[in-house]
Amino acid sequence: MTIEMTSLEEAGLHRPQIEALLRHIEAYVDAGKIPGFALLIARDDAIALRHYYGLADPVAQTPITDATLYRIYSMSKPITSVALLQLAEAGLVDLQDLVGDYIPSFRNIQVLAGGSTLEPLYRPAIEPVRVWHLLTHTAGLTYGFHNQTILDTLYRQHASELNLPADLTLGDLVDRYAQLGLLFDPGHGWNYSVATDVVGRLIEVISGRRLSEYLRTEIFEPLGMMDTTFEVDADQLGRVGGLYLRTEGDGMHRLGGPVPERRVFPVDMGGGGLYSTIDDYLRFALMLLHRGSLDGSRILGPRTVDLMTTNHLPGGADAIDLCRYHPQPIDEPGKGFGLGVSVVTNAAAAKNFSLDGEFGWGGMASTNFFIAPRDQLSVIFMTQLIPSSAYAFGHEIHRMLIPALTS
Numbered sequence: 001m002t003i004e005m006t007s008l009e010e011a012g013l014h015r016p017q018i019e020a021l022l023r024h025i026e027a028y029v030d031a032g033k034i035p036g037f038a039l040l041i042a043r044d045d046a047i048a049l050r051h052y053y054g055l056a057d058p059v060a061q062t063p064i065t066d067a068t069l070y071r072i073y074s075m076s077k078p079i080t081s082v083a084l085l086q087l088a089e090a091g092l093v094d095l096q097d098l099v100g101d102y103i104p105s106f107r108n109i110q111v112l113a114g115g116s117t118l119e120p121l122y123r124p125a126i127e128p129v130r131v132w133h134l135l136t137h138t139a140g141l142t143y144g145f146h147n148q149t150i151l152d153t154l155y156r157q158h159a160s161e162l163n164l165p166a167d168l169t170l171g172d173l174v175d176r177y178a179q180l181g182l183l184f185d186p187g188h189g190w191n192y193s194v195a196t197d198v199v200g201r202l203i204e205v206i207s208g209r210r211l212s213e214y215l216r217t218e219i220f221e222p223l224g225m226m227d228t229t230f231e232v233d234a235d236q237l238g239r240v241g242g243l244y245l246r247t248e249g250d251g252m253h254r255l256g257g258p259v260p261e262r263r264v265f266p267v268d269m270g271g272g273g274l275y276s277t278i279d280d281y282l283r284f285a286l287m288l289l290h291r292g293s294l295d296g297s298r299i300l301g302p303r304t305v306d307l308m309t310t311n312h313l314p315g316g317a318d319a320i321d322l323c324r325y326h327p328q329p330i331d332e333p334g335k336g337f338g339l340g341v342s343v344v345t346n347a348a349a350a351k352n353f354s355l356d357g358e359f360g361w362g363g364m365a366s367t368n369f370f371i372a373p374r375d376q377l378s379v380i381f382m383t384q385l386i387p388s389s390a391y392a393f394g395h396e397i398h399r400m401l402i403p404a405l406t407s
Contacts (some may be wrong), residue, residue, distance in 0.1 A: 003282065004046045011048035012407030013041070021400040022051055023104060028391065033250050034366070035242060036064050037383040038278050041401070044328025045286065045377045050278075054088050057242030057353040059119075059254050066279060069227060069240045070382045071264050073363035077282060078269035079228075081135055083215055085304050088131075088321035092206050095132040095339075099198065103171075105178035111140065112181050112269075117153045120181070127186045130201070133359050134195040135339040136312045138322070138399065140182030141193035147324040154180050161194070161272065162264055170211065170267045173273045174201040181358065184189035187314060190322035192329050197331040211268040222297035223287055225280040231263045243365060244395075246390040255386070269389065271362065278382050279347075283334030285378045288359075289371050309359045309373075311343045311351020316347065327389070329362070352395055368394040375405060 008015045020040075028034045036054020038045060052064040073250060087093050093102075100107035106129050112172055115121035125140070133139035144155035159176040177198065180331050183191055200211045207214050212230045232240060240260035244252040264273045289308070292300035300308070313322060319330040319337050334349030335342050341361050342383030347354040353378075366388050368381045379401065 006046035006048050008048050011043040012405060013048055013404050014404045017404035024400060026053050034383050034385045037185060038064055040278050040282060040380045042378040058243055067239050069275045069277055070367060070384060071234060071365050072276045072367050073365055074272050075361055075363040075367050076272050076274040077341045078361055080196050080200050082221060082300060083203050085300055085308060086218060087206050089301060097131050099129045102202055103174060105175040108183040109178055111185055112151050117150055120150060122181050125182060125185050129186045131185045135191050136198050136337050137195050139186050139195050140184045141185050142191055143193055149183060151183050161269060165267050166266050168267060170201050173267060174198050189324045190319045194271055196271035197269050211270055212213055219299060223283045223294055225283055228269055228274055228276040228280045232275055241384045243384050245386050262283050278380055281380050285371055287368060289378055308339040309341060309343055310338055311345050312339060313337055337343050346376050355397050362388055362394055364388050366393055
């Protein structure tokens with residue numbers, strides 16, 4: 001399916017408000033805070049806005065085009081979660097299954113109870129880790145970059161996704177996570193974590209295929225996402241945008257050498273290793289908007305997408321109420337978490353022009369997407385600035401875009 005273009009007016013968007021939004025984000029580029037950006041807004045199946053500003057790589061003077069490849073980092077997570085749900089639909093795994101039944105290192109897992117990084121103290125977990133715990137980030141796993149607990153430090157020392165040996169497999173890495181233990185008992189808190197990398201390993205074990213192969217054949221090819229990959233080839237390499245780090249004083253510094261890296265991580269990290277284009281990710285978003293199908297390709301059943309985009313946190317809680325430590329990616333009321341995506345449960349509580357029932361997620365290089373099914377709205381924002389907490393682009397796009405809706 002060729003995705004058609006429409007005007008802002010036909011899409012029910014107030015042009016002066018959208019122009020104000022664009023000027024607002026363009027100011028970040030003009031001030032040297034981000035290299036450039038791409039913003040795509042679609043309603044129903046038509047693109048109402050495709051706006052590029054700045055450069056994909058100011059050092060190399062590379063322009064932003066439709067073909068620009070972005071490291072989407074954690075925007076890989078919804079894709080990996082969809083893949084696991086496909087296996088659930090096929091009857092090969094149940095959301096209540098014990099992860100240890102598929103990954104032995106997760107049997108009899110321990111919870112960190114104190115001590116120090118030199119002598120951590122553990123106790124047995126009172127609950128086993130289940131598949132749904134991984135999909136909802138309630139398993140008790142963590143990320144080293146949180147830098148809040150002893151376990152975060154242990155992750156940085158022994159299982160950092162930014163410093164992995166070239167010969168390490170995803171299975172080896174997941175076993176390291178299990179050996180380091182949990183931050184809390186499964187189901188008893190919310191902590192953004194490597195859980196989706198464990199989901200990626202589950203997919204490999206259950207399907208008998210490498211994660212990259214599974215995603216390519218079961219999601220990317222059926223949806224026509226031909227540029228989405230864990231490893232860029234020679235033809236794609238020149239289209240990869242430069243990766244920048246925010247510096248003191250709100251400047252930015254280019255990371256890496258003059259030639260972009262072929263891979264984000266040496267292993268297929270289901271939680272953050274993919275490259276994609278804005279058009280490829282739109283096709284994934286439209287599949288979710290259409291409740292599992294696009295162009296005659298059924299990726300998930302409609303009710304499965306409904307389940308995925310429903311808040312699964314215990315007692316219907318907001319993620320912020322279950323967080324043991326802050327900051328977290330969901331640090332505002334009115335947001336729960338589904339099976340791989342955040343979910344707005346109470347737009348009024350969020351105080352951010354959110355829309356009830358919208359869902360989405362972002363990535364470490366400040367990429368972001370959200371879908372509002374009731375308004376048939378899909379929004380994708382791409383740039384390449386680390387960390388994602390440098391500027392609140394998701395918040396600011398909501399604050400200025402949602403008031404532009406006229407229908």
